[in-house]
Amino acid sequence: MTWETVIGLETHVQLSTKTKLFSRASTTFGKSPNTNVNLIDCGLPGVLPSVNKEAFYKAIRFGMAVGAQINQTSIFDRKNYFYADLPKGYQITQMDLPIVLGGTIDIEAGDGIKTVNITRAHLEEDAGKSIHDEFDGYSAIDLNRAGTPLLEIVSEPEISNAKEAVAYMKAMHQLVTYLDVSDGNMSEGSLRCDANVSIRKKGDLELGTRTEIKNINSFKFIEKAINYEIKRQIKVLENGDTVTQETRLYDSSKDETRPMRSKEFANDYRYFPEPDLLPVVISDAEMQEIKDNFPELPKGKEARYKEDFGLSSYDAQIIAASKSMADFFEASAENTKNFSLLANWLIGEISAFLNKDIIEIHESKLSPENIAMLINRIDDQTISGKIGKSIFEEMYKSGSSPDEIIKSQGLEQISDDGAIEEIINTVIQENPSQVEAYLGGKDKLFGFFVGQVMKLTQGKANPQSVNTILKEKLK
């Protein structure tokens, strides 16, 4: 039997507003528990929500970027359920009239581009956090996150496998960071998704029964969780059983999904229009302002990098793919002239280090000023490219500037031809048999002499000068 997988994703994007969706409390991540909390977030009796329009602007910016219909009048609903980290006993969300309707997003699938349709995206407030393992016998509640604005983006069930799901999330990450609607930080929960997975016989038109895997927050786990779930469902179906529609959790430590306790999803949410909020209307003037201040997207940057910095298509595309990298490139380019060397470094050596640690460049200790300085020192031959790599390693570790490192470790390149000539003379004197062999036609020995010079200078000799002088001497 050939099976076919159908996946729809619900992406939760924390919007990067300074304050919460319905209160003036800060949204800064990582503050001590219950400090970014005011009367509203706490759900005290008699308090009322007030609206942070910045969140609406960001949601609209997203909608415009995916070519969606924007509902300029926003109506909110209450989703009622009891949980300790939900202070009011209901979540304010949008049920009937989402702010963003429709739209598409392009993802990389196999060897081409696939367009995935977006059903809707709506604004809602995030809940707080329950902490179950810190106090013996008690659960603790941290309401810092309560009320943070979320954009929940629902895709059509058009994703065909785990790899596409990851590509979809990567495209989403690129878009929301580029639009500056979210910091996209997955480990802090700024971008996370629920995956609806179902299996059907290839060619069937009707969808199979789906399960929903909740709250997956890394590209790696998305792939693993979905692949596990696909295998599990196929096994269930091949055994002649039926898939139960349920909510499941992915446990990364065991690499498996398992059902959540039944009472956590057997809720009747009793949606009804939020009577504490009048409809929020975004004016045509506000819409125009959002359009006028639309951020540059990857395609635009690519073209500009080729045009303004003379980058190759390949370099421009790779650098523009990540907002973090593109910002870093642009900031560094202000302090150096050798743009292609800068691009080479960013794509090569620097990316290799970042990928190993799975971080983005803005999360590292590197600064655009220091990287520009490193490029300049290589460009003006103060150091060789090879020394540059060891300096970079130090910069990556400590965050020091290249000049500090060059100075403290005495790594300036020797470009004084007289000094280099002296060293070459020594090498020739000490290796008469090799000189003889070389002059006798063993051209390959040239590298040996270069190596000897570099050894004596600890790699600091200017390689070009060494080449020129050596060739002269060994004629």
Next chain:
Amino acid sequence: MLDCKSISSSELIHETFRLAKQYQDLNCFVTMNEDRGIKKAHSIDQADSSHSQLSGIPMAQKDLFCTEGLRTTCSSKILSNFIPPYTATAVQKLEEAGSIIVGKTNMDEFAMGSSNETSYFGNVHNPWRKGYVPGGSSGGSAAAVAAGIVSAATGTDTGGSIRQPAAHCGITGLKPTYGRVSRWGMIAFASSLDQAGPLARTAEDCAILLNAMSGHDLKDTTSLDVETPDFLASINQPVKGLKIGIIKEFDLGDLDSEVQARFEESKNLYEKLGAEFIEISLPNISASVPTYYSIAPAECSSNLSRFDGVRFGHRADNTEDLNDLYIKSRSEGFGEEVKRRILIGTYALSAGYYDAYYKKAQQVRRLIKNDFEEAFNSVDLMMTPTSPNTAFAFGSKGAQNPIELYLEDLFTISSNLAGLPAISIPHGMVHSLPSGLQLIGNFLQEDKILNAAHIFQQNSEFHLAKPSMEDF
């Protein structure tokens, strides 16, 4: 008197607390604010600056307005230990105008009731007759004014909770247009219907109080962004030519003949003053009570979810898990009527019932609103009795059948559904108990009903009648 300094604020506040103690059997206060109240009176006496009309005036605040540092219970066990860290906008404005909080008044639990009998802190007596209800839910506020302990109090009105107790206690009570007074810090019963307003002896005093309470509040998006007129300046206009609507669908023939008689006499008085009566039709108004009892409980079931024992308020002991904590805390903390309404509301919002109840009710509400809009094309205001009855004995209504009590609000509920202002003024006695006359105004036209009420009071003495208080 305060103005001409024949009495100081301190003397007045001491006298107020003395009266409150003398009449403590009335049970109109849940919490007193003696130390802070006396301190404020003292500082007002010290200050040289000119006084506003409310400067130094002792006021009773319904115990549903949050007051910073002063216990706020909503007359519920679940909030019996709750001391808010903030003050409701309406109260804050009254305080800034110089009034002094005497204490927090008893009420039906979470404002759910028409007799003040659902309070966790016990019944409030009607100052006119011991053992009789003062009406509700703002029963404590109405009784405190009627007994002469304070000259002004706040109330909230979701379906008649200011007007009906004002009527039963023989005083004046105003429910403003929805959105006229901020709901920030007012503990919600039904968000789309709740509105704060004043209770006082006269319409003139209500105008002064409304001046202070009104105004747009950025903290309440449903508060109206409109200018507050000077309500005091607009009273005392002649009512000659005023068109008053009589609602055809309210068949007064079924009422107590004494209530009918008072109503006719009030009509006659207005006619004598030159007003004109026109019969109008509000075709959907008979659906008011069922519409209200779908919407209000639905909103309350959600509004009261936050009382879960987790962050504040009553928390049950010896609970097994989170669910058990919810069930026990809420079962112990809420009274019967509150539980009944949470159940009704939860049902009305449930999957499969939402369309038939809540959604249908909202559609009917829209029709009722339209009826009023249409009718106000031909009249300036409308007139009804405030309540079909006068005050009744404790326990005599609703014990077997809660609907019996729900019908107390027959005449008052529709103005909440339509968001319109309405006032209740005394218009004489029915079997030795006060009866109230209701004037309903068009959207934002408190000035018209305040004026009509004031002119009525200029030409009658019903509002001057005071209970003897000899049983207390």
